[in-house]
Each structure stands twice: as structure tokens, then as C-alpha cells.
Amino acid sequence: MTGRAFVVPAEATRILPAVGDLIDHPDVRVMQLRALGDVEVSLDPEFVPRECEWCLGSRRITTVRVHGAPDPHDPHRPLLMAEACHPCALRPYGPIRQALVERIDFTRPVQLEVCP
Numbered sequence: 081m082t083g084r085a086f087v088v089p090a091e092a093t094r095i096l097p098a099v100g101d102l103i104d105h106p107d108v109r110v111m112q113l114r115a116l117g118d119v120e121v122s123l124d125p126e127f128v129p130r131e132c133e134w135c136l137g138s139r140r141i142t143t144v145r146v147h148g149a150p151d152p153h154d155p156h157r158p159l160l161m162a163e164a165c166h167p168c169a170l171r172p173y174g175p176i177r178q179a180l181v182e183r184i185d186f187t188r189p190v191q192l193e194v195c196p
């Protein structure tokens with residue numbers, strides 16, 4: 081077998097109990113994400129945290145999933161879906177800001193899902 085390692089759910093659930101020690105309560109994270117503007121945040125009980133690819137090497141885990149809704153003809157590789165750690169998600173040039181700018185319909189909030 082070659083290619084990237086895949087984290088199977090059974091392994092992921094062994095990681096999860098420790099996650100609560102590393103990240104804020106979901107209510108706190110949701111409040112901070114909502115402060116970014118036109119977003120709709122829901123909790124995804126099945127969210128499996130992984131290493132954040134927006135700050136590789138930081139050892140931070142992903143806690144939020146961002147669903148972009150860009151113009152399907154946008155040639156600039158717009159964000160369709162991304163998972164990031166909380167600090168990356170809040171950054172001025174992070175995935176949420178990107179999705180807010182790129183969305184095709186500015187009357188529809190950007191959809192976010194957070195881990196428990």
C-alpha cells in the first residue's frame with residue numbers, strides 16, 4: 081500500500097477523549113466563530129479532529145469545517161470545503177473569510193460545523 085495514511089474512525093475515537101483538554105468548550109468556539117460575521121454554526125457530533133493543514137507543524141487539530149458556496153465557474157480555485165483548527169479559522173486570511181468573500185449568494189450565510 082502506498083499513499084497517505086488514513087485515520088480510521090476507531091483510531092480517531094481513541095484520540096477524542098484528549099481533545100477536550102486542548103480546545104475550548106463548543107459554546108465558546110461557536111460564539112467566537114459567529115463574531116466573524118455572516119456564518120451559521122452547527123455542531124457535528126461525528127467530527128473527527130485531524131492535524132490542521134493550514135498551520136502544518138503547529139500540532140493543532142481541526143475543530144471546524146467550512147463549506148464554501150462559490151460561483152461554480154470561478155477559475156481561481158475557490159474554497160469548496162475545508163477543515164481547520166480554531167486559530168486558523170479565525171485568521172483574517174483563513175478559510176472562513178475566504179468563503180465569506182467567495183460565496184456566490186451574499187444573502188446566504190457561510191455554513192460551519194464544529195467538533196464537540
Ligand SMILES: [Zn+2]
Pocket residue numbers: 132133134135136138140164165166167168169
Ligand atoms: Zn491551523
